[in-house]
């Protein structure tokens with residue numbers, strides 16, 4: 001089981017002359033990798049333009065969310081940022097390219113902000129959350145915060161952002177409600193789900 005709180009996994013695909021089949025979620029198989037969550041909501045978004053950037057988002061307690069993210073169509077660069085008080089990797093980020101063709105998934109636990117930028121037009125993202133949408137607890141950190149320094153792969157014209165994401169606050173001065181669990185953020189490997 002990985003000691004990394006954020007995990008990149010790739011469920012096994014069974015190909016044949018019709019195409020392929022994958023178990024995109026299996027409680028027991030994913031638990032064996034340390035992904036133990038009772039998910040209560042499925043989300044699905046489509047972003048028309050390359051460079052659509054959604055993030056960096058999280059929900060505050062008592063509605064904080066863990067997320068299991070995958071790309072259904074196209075390609076995205078998916079990012080998680082450590083927001084846990086006292087973490088030696090506070091404000092550090094990891095990112096991975098998730099593709100519809102590869103079926104990679106990123107697990108983002110409670111205590112991390114999440115965001116992605118699209119690398120192809122019409123990219124579609126589906127993700128499970130461990131808590132339901134709670135608008136009053138919806139929060140974020142600005143995507144381009146220099147103290148985080150996410151290296152977003154952006155098109156020449158820059159990102160396409162929602163009005164909300166154009167005015168997210170900086171990390172400095174953020175009073176995080178999230179506790180550190182003793183597991184520092186580490187570079188992502190990739191675990192194959194058998």
Ligand SMILES: Cc1cn([C@H]2C[C@H](O)[C@@H](COP(=O)(O)OP(=O)(O)O[C@H]3O[C@H](C)C(=O)[C@H](O)[C@H]3O)O2)c(=O)[nH]c1=O
Pocket residue numbers: 043045054055057058067114115116132133162
């Ligand atoms: C997240 C959410 C949104 N909505 C409604 C609220 C708005 O009317 C509309 C778009 O919401 P928003 O602009 O917050 O959507 P995104 O910018 O894609 O936000 C998400 O993007 C990043 C990547 C995340 O990780 C979060 O899950 C989430 O914040 O959907 C709902 O009805 N339920 C929901 O769970």
